[in-house]
Amino acid sequence: MTQHFLLSAKARTLSVVQVARMSEEEARAAFRAIRWATTDGDPVCPRCGCCAVYEYASRPIFKCKACGHQFSVTSGTIFASRKLPVRDYLLAIAIFVNAAKGMSALQLGRDLDVQYRTAYVLAHKLREAMAAENETMTLSGTVEVDGAYFGGYVRPENRKEDRVDLRLKANQSGKRRVVVVMRQRGGRTLPFVFRSEGESLPSILARVEPGSTIHADEAPSWDELHTRYETRRINHSIAFSDDGACTNQAESYFSRLRRAEWGQHHHISGRYLGFYAGGAAWREDTRRKPNGALYGLLIAAAAAHPVSRQWKGYWQRAR
Structure with a gap:
């Protein structure tokens, strides 16, 4: 092996x-x-x-x-x-x-x-x-787009009869933010922080070059991408991949960022979430490089x- x-x-x-x-x-x-x-x-x-x-x-x-x-x-x-x-x-x-x-x-x-x-x-x-x-970088080719929410944790009530549905906006803290990532297959990872996935569309249109193919899930926020790009959708309630359409690389990035939040920082403020997201993207893009090369890259940066x-x-x- x-x-x-x-x-x-x-x-x-x-x-x-x-x-x-x-x-x-x-x-x-x-x-x-x-x-x-x-x-x-x-x-x-x-x-x-x-x-x-x-x-x-x-x-x-x-x-x-x-x-x-x-x-x-x-x-x-x-x-x-x-x-x-x-x-x-x-x-x-x-x-x-x-x-x-x-x-x-x-x-x-x-x-x-x-x-x-x-x-x-x-x-x-x-x-x-x-x-x-990443401030001026653009992506092309096959690009995966996905979003994941971070922060704004609300502690549930002790007794079951007192608990409310935390998925509803009225029961949330208002501090929750979504990290929308654009990841080019074989290329770089660009994360951005918004209040909702729909707010990310102007950034996607500015950062993903025309003629690219976008892979996204079935969230309605990505419907408008069909007017600008060849867009392939995957329904995650049915499968993680279907005939090559998937967002697995974007999910891999979110896995790294989520583990950093849970295992290292325990809490990430929405105000500084963009810094943590950018650091996780750098680690994800350089994961196949030896630590000596990473050391030199970060000193140079x-x-x-x-x-x-x-x-x-x-x-x-x-x-």
Whole structure:
């Protein structure tokens, strides 16, 4: 019997111990090599893009000869204005990518020996970097579309005679959100968060190229897709797949996100559900890559991502 990829030695190309044993100088050099890979690690001014830069001997910062801007190896990235050593950020990335179903801020804070607040913002910054390249991405070919509801849990009453039908809108909390996913077969996964599946139609029309074939279930929200695409429907009350029509890959994504909610986070706020959904999509798309490759991809994404306006100074302002 063929061994599953994740159980093989090929899936383990990075050890967290190797990253933890780095010195701060080695960590800065590793981050520098990935951030400025096009210049072989030579720093580039994040303000004007000038390559004429000299390095201070007394402290690990650079100064641009053209505009005089002083910057560090993390300036202009999602780790700008950092307080932790660069090695701790690399260690956090190594721990974060090793978690197949995601990682809670509480566990990450314990592993790094930092406050919960620090770990919470750091984890969300990494999720933001994971999903950054999906902002302008479009899908084509065969695309599966499906939706699943998350959050807004209402505790049922103790006695049976006091319980109500929680499927009715009047008995819900109003905090429940639907994650609508568009997943291209052999391609990428794009999740979006809405209040109802019907609200997702403009996003689907904008992100799925004309001429594509869409697979969806029998929910009435997807009826309008027939006017724009070749649409194949599957009735899940009868079968999961019928003559090639199915949404199994979309369901696979929802399985990962649902397990992250139940097993890791236990509660996901509707306001930040999009970040968790984007992180789960990144993990689903890269599930066949070794952890060393995931480590390099996430460092590159974090180094290329600008300063986060959502999470920089998160605890210092009214949210």
